[in-house]
Amino acid sequence: LGQFLALTGARLDGAECLWAGIATHYIPSERLSETKARIVDDPANLSAILEEMGETPEAARLAGNEERISRHFASDDFETILASLESDDSEWAAKELETLRGKSPQTCKVALRQLADSSRLDSFADNMAMEYRIASRVLVRPDFAEGVRAVIVDKTNDPQW
Structure with a gap:
């Protein structure tokens, strides 16, 4: 996933950060101010506040392409990654290949x-x-x-x- 993100410049939203294990909780933006204020008021209760304020997000967009990302971006050799994408006739691979060719x-x-x-x-x-x-x-x-x-x-x- 790191290699995919580094090469394509793709950005993760909150649901994807949670899915990827980068985040521990998902807090909708409309609840961030309240969450921050509660943490400032009671920092010792951080875990409970995050649990209470957190929600289950929609499915991560990248989750549907996890297998493709793992397969095509596994190498640390750029030419191997390009060749792997070229061998996949899916629309997703074509889009990512076009992105990489512009870099x-x-x-x-x-x-x-x-x-x-x-x-x-x-x-x-x-x-x-x-x-x-x-x-x-x-x-x-x-x-x-x-x-x-x-x-x-x-x-x-x-x-x-």
Whole structure:
């Protein structure tokens, strides 16, 4: 799932965060202010407040594609992921393949490497240091300037990687 999110830029909603195990509770947005206020008033009772204010969300959209995501995004090799998607004639795979073809191949490869390397780091601070090093280098690479040109300057959405 992490590789899918990193490569496609897909975003998770609350139901998907709960489904993916990133969140422990689902609180509808209209109940957030009340939930926060109750936690501030009684922080020792955090678990009970979350249980009381939480709800069961609608089904996570990504859950229906869990098997495909697991199968196609299992590799840490970008070309293998592309080939896997190309071998699937589903509409979903075609959509994800189109998304990936619009991304900088260099950036996708860096993201996959970063995910692999991050599992060997000891702390959040180490991960943030790696993130900073990567970001500072990516900014001076030609793909970054090309992406800015295609998306922001010319607004043609046709980067030439």
